[in-house]
Amino acid sequence: MANDDLFVGLPPPSAVIPDTPIISRTDSSSSSSCSSAGVKVPFPALKSSLKREKPPQSPAEVATQKRIRFKTTTEASEAQVIEAMNKISSHIKNPSKFSKASKLALQLIQAESVKASTSDHFFAILEAAMASPSACIDPSVRADYQALFTAAQSVSEFFSTPQKEQLVIWNIRAVVANNLYTDDSFVFSKAAGKIKDAISSLPIATEEDDVEEVLPPTEESADPFGLDALLSKDSGKNEKQKPSEIREEGDRSQKLFLKSRRESLIQCLEIAAGRYRIPWAQTVIDILAKHAFDNIQRFVSPQREAVKKLWASIRDQQIRRKQGKSVSGKLDVTAFESLQEKYSHVKISIRRAIGGSGDHRAEQWLG
Incomplete structure (x- = not known):
């Protein structure tokens, strides 16, 4: 009588079955016969000759391999960095070369080449780029100006106090003003908010400010911000200035910074007013112009007249919109x-x- 027990030849439940590799189709017959006899046959692991294990390496070989490195970058010396910055500053003032020169300046920032010892030379690059205040809003270089002066904020810690104040003014012209040309309503609103905050931070204009605004520039304005003395390496060899002279120079620099900041904000208001024909921008411009009019005493006399004209124009457009007319004078209909x-x-x-x-x-x- 045949044995009907299905568990014949199997190990007991408590036994641990070792993992065995997959058997090829040709060895299946022999393996089945061995298993039926109850004999365990260990099968060697089948490995390809192409996947052989590497022989163990000695600690000395491992340490030697760890020390091998391929040098992909070359560290420039400080003298080479300064020479590169001087070349960039000589070319960046050329509008046709600005795009390439600004990208090279960005590479210096990314390579952490702007340090305390080279910050003056890098600031000269920014100063040359802003030699013409209106150049930064040219459509062909707007993006390059924004990228350069946005990145310059990350290395402002290496600049002196007058340089930091000047960088704030340049950022209003090169970054915030260019954001007003965007087609993104969120970016436009954010830029308008920064202009409002900058207007609120201005001090109240005095009669002295009005008088200095009317007076023609003198020969001393060749270095309006007094940066030549601050950037000169031989400034320590000069004769010591009196405390009163130092205070006068500081006051003059602060007045010039304040004057330049007011001018940059007026430029932003003019750019925003030029985009009033865009329907989604009208409400933001209304709020911005109203804020400037409410803080009109923070501007000097000629600028106050400009703000009054801007607000009067905005008010006229608001009345026309309430009457169902658009900016162009035609009926605003769907x-x-x-x-x-x-x-x-x-x-x-x-x-x-x-x-x-x-x-x-x-x-x-x-x-």
């Missing part, structure tokens, strides 16, 4: 309203439209 106006004067006969010739042949169908 497509539905224009079609409604068009067909309100057209006579359409219901019978003619249904019957075709007004012969009442559709009356039975209509019931």
Whole structure:
């Protein structure tokens, strides 16, 4: 009688079955016969000759391999960095070369080449780039100006106090003002908010500020911010200045910084007013112009007149919009309203439209 026990030849439940590799189809017959006999046959692992294990390495070989490195970058000396900065500053003032020169300046920032010892030379690059205040809003270089002066903020810790104040003014012109040309309503609103904060931070203009605004520039304005003395390496060899002279120079520099900041904010207001024809920007510009008008005493006399004219123009446009007119003077209507106006004067006969010739042949169908 045949043995019907299904568990013949199997190990007990408590035994641990070792992992065995997959057996090829040719060895299946021999393996089955061995298993039926209850004999365990260890199968060697089948390994390809292409995947042989590497022989163990000695600690000395491992340490030697760790020390091997391929040098992909070359560290420039400080003299080479300064020479590169001087070349960039000589070319960046050229509008046709600005794009390439600004990218090289960005590489210096990314390579952490701007340090305390080289910051003056890098600041000379920024000063050359802003030699013409209106160059930064040229459509062909707006993005490059924004990238350069945004990155310059990350190395401002190496600049002196007057340089930091000047960088703030340049950022208003090169970054914030260029954001007003965007087609993104969020970016536009954010830029307008920064302009509002900058206006609120201005001090109240005095009569002395008005007088200095009217006076023509003197020969001393060749170095308006007094940076030559601060950037000169031989400044320590000069004769010591009196405390009163130092205070006068500091006051003059602060007044010039304040004057330049007011001018940059007026430029931003003019750019925003030029975009008033865009419907989604009108509300933001309304709020910005109202804020400037409410803080008109923070500007000098000629600038106050400009803010008054801007606010008067905005008020006129608001009245026109309430009357249903757009900025161009035409009626502000939607497509539905224009079609409604068009067909309100057209006579359409219901019978003619249904019957075709007004012969009442559709009356039975209509019931």
